[in-house]
Amino acid sequence: MTWLWALAAPAKHLSLVQVGGSGVQLALLHFLNGFVLSDAAPDALLPLLRRHVATRHLRAYMLLLQFGAAAVAPERRKDAQLQLRQLGFLLASRRLLTEQMQAGLVSAVLQDGGAVFLTLDLEVLAFYSRVLLCRASGDAGTAGRISSMAEGHAEHVNI
């Protein structure tokens, strides 16, 4: 994920966890979730990130969602999964995924008449759910119909 590497430069002061090998770089996830995508981040960072997130990054993120947590040490697995999950929520809620990327995300799993959708890994499915929930929450007509589902979504994503 080139944009993760690019964003790693300002985060050198952070203690990287399990650099190289099979470990997921939790420090990068902490950096993205806790600084780049936080409300305290400089205004320029979000547009910069929005401009550089590409389809290949989304594909890499989907792989991380499904297999990333299993690649870290057991004691750090839960944290990795939570950080990946939170990154997915922020990607969706901050509108970092273009309409084209969202359409590509769905069309990729609807090959073979939608059969792939039925076998999505649960973490990956949760990311789809968050993207679609954010889409629905952003539409006035739809939000009214499913408002009870959108309530509390942001509050509990980072358990």
Place this chain on the structure above:
Amino acid sequence: MQIRWTARPPLAAFGTAPSCSLPPYPHMPSRARTAALPTSGDDSLALDILQGVLASLRSDACEPRSAAARSRGPLPLPHMQLVLLLWHSLSRVARGSFIAKTAAAICDAVEARPGARGVALTRLHALLHYSLRHFEHVPEHLPAQFQSYLVAAPGADGPTSAEAFDAGPA
């Protein structure tokens, strides 16, 4: 495969047909019944997903012994919850169209395998029953189930509450 309708429209047989204008699909060719409904204001991604899921369930119900159907098994509960969420997000016309297509898929499956039962056919019946019963309003339990799945703690031993529910009583 054409469906021969009797005197009553199919949804009337369920007694609680929603008060919406359904497309006259019994008079349409089969290909037209399975095509995506052109609606304005509905999320195209939600329509695509519902269309794809329905096509898969119909395929599994008609050919449950196919390699694809056996490899993926039944639709897990969280997947079903997302399907229901998407359905609730649609307009009345699109929701009615989904009901009609679900009924058509059931008819196709019954014609393809008279007297046979299967998980996919049961899922189609459940979808039809749910969508007729909750056409106007989201039931109170669905948001809670959906949120519970989204915030389920990772790494917990054993199945999640949603998976346990889906598996049914031991």
